[in-house]
Amino acid sequence: MAVIGVIVGSTRPGRIGGDVGSWAAGVLSGVAEVDLIDLREVGLPFLDEPEHAGTGVYAHAHTRAWSRRVAALDAMLFVTPEYNGSFPAPLKNALDFLSLEWRDKPAGILAYGNTSSGTRAATALLPVLGQLRMLFAGSVFLPLPTRVSEAGLTTTERDAEALYGLGHRLTALTGLIAPAAA
Secondary structure (H helix, E strand, O other), X not given: OOEEEEEEOOOOOOXXXXXXXXXXXXXXXXXXXXXXXXXXXXXXXXXXXXXXXHHOOXXXXXXXXXXXXXXXXXXXXXXXXXXXXXXXXXXXXXHHOOOOOOOOOEEEEEEEEOOOOOHHXXXXXXXXXHHOOOEEEXXXXXXXXXXXXXXXXXXXXXXXHHHHHHHHHHHHHOOOOOOOOO
């Protein structure tokens, strides 16, 4: 069974990203094995490797651990809020730490936000995924004003169906190209 990494890109205190990531992991568990990866818990510093990530030579234990975790995944779902028309810096930083580990792996985006439901974050993330030579499987968007209340995150059956469909596309793409990191 394929392993999909659900990577929560926001580390901000008070964020809803952890709830969105947990919901996504629950939905995708019906399609694949899921590794819920919260970048707040991973705790990467700002990029501190002396060598370019493309060399695969990592000086720091935190980078080697991050490399092993990502290399073990067959596909990724990036869970990202929209901050000022883009995705958050911790997600870009986590992507920049590695290179070959991302290559030829399917990627999807679950974006959320207020005004544009995260569409601008997804649009900003796409060229980065392309540069890393990931296989883009699609996006799902959650409009937060109608999904968050005092009780927390509320999702609809339509949200779950859209994410479940994206999960199927992610798993269908796994194995089509032998990952470079294998």
